[in-house]
Amino acid sequence: MEFRHLVSFLAIADELHFGRAAARLHLTQPSLSQQLQRLERTLGVELVARTSHDVRLTSAGRAFEVEARAIVARVEKAAQSAREAAAGRTGTVSVGYNFPAGRHILPATLTRMHAEHPGVTVKLAERRTGPQLAALADGTLDVALVYGRPVTGGFRYRRLLRLPMVAVVGAGHEWAGLPGVPFAELARQSCILFDRDQCPAMYDAILAAAERTGIRLTVAQVVDDPAGTGILVSVTPLVGFASASRGMFAGSVPGGVRPVRLFDPVPAIDLYAVWRDAHTTPLQEAFLDCLETAGPFRVPAP
Template identity: 30%
Template structure:
């Protein structure tokens, strides 16, 4: 487009082309008729083309004017569509969101938040990535993930972490284990018990947290096995290979051969958080975080 032709010129032209009357077009545009006539003359001068045939009784489009009308309509339509799209994107109503989560997690807030978000913003594409917490932290730092459901603690100072839920750890035991006769068990009672631990490469902070719990009790864990998934860990417990300390929501798995007991005097706390990179905040992520906070 010539640098002296603006969108308003196209709107003026479109109004005159549709009304075929300068008076009605001027009234529709809320400008004076002489001003509108001058704007159309300026447009024709810039184009070097006569767009309207004028006579005292009527005006009509010239052949080039007919062609220009089709193009002007498309330009204005695309422009208006573009404005609507960017406004919707700014409200987080359209776009794409990549979300990380741990496959072993059974926190209801994860599927519920995704469901609510999809219902509210059906035109946002959500891509779910099954990752450990450590994998999510790497993906977030490398800008390959918008947001991740992680198990605290995390130590990356470049990421924002918001705690969503907290829960106590419970002791998972083989159902025929002697300690299963007690409803509450102290950490001290676990000395020398074979321990099935969350793998360090599971990256959820639980591995280190359990070592800290044992250390504070003056114990060193007798680790006999490490696994990435809670279902696998519970399978080992059911097989009598050892005990395990896990978040209390693990009881939802209802594994045959496994019983759960409370840790006392004060059960250690673990939880679920959501992490993102502050400089990568986008409207669609803000909308997602708002929904999560309303559900937490």
């Protein structure tokens, strides 16, 4: 059974006239009759009865018409879905993000995506930079919103905004309540840091600021979970590090950690959109276009 035979049969069912059905399909009447005959031979039943005066569907033809219309409609819908997906108008795009991207980048970008591409689903995953880039490399993510631009090949990137970093301490720490401290004061504190491969750009920014001030950080603990860092500094005299966005959010929670501005120098990190260099899909391009037009992005003043 061929799809074109179903289309021809439905044209006959609509018109109940071979001449009009053939004209509608841009076929000759003999060609249309041959297609109907092949369909009837395949099914083993007569679908259309015709005389010199009229054309009508048989009982088998009327039953077959219902299912044939459903089949043709589903094929047409499948074709439309394929065209929509190829054009980036339907489907799913997987996006990784970190805390500042969730607060300053995604709201405006997703609003634009919903307005311009309502058929596209954006699947979100919050992760640190290292895991995001690994997922991007293996194809699990389509776009990553991360700290720092990748240093390995195979990626393209776009800078979105610059974020200052702050120290975070517990309510009982001697720095709690201070508007800010010089970075060199960290020489007299014990710190919480994290493995570099979790977030290379933030790690390097902290150590670069320490090198500029001529101090060596005393790392008392290594914790790779930002929430875990917040818990530890709230119950110990240790100093942790966070983006200004996360620090401001944590400081707004009663009884939570206290962000402390660092200066001279102010450590800062850049937030980037990163995607694979090859095989960019229309869905990725749609998200990246919305990301571009939703900007420029800014971090609110504390």
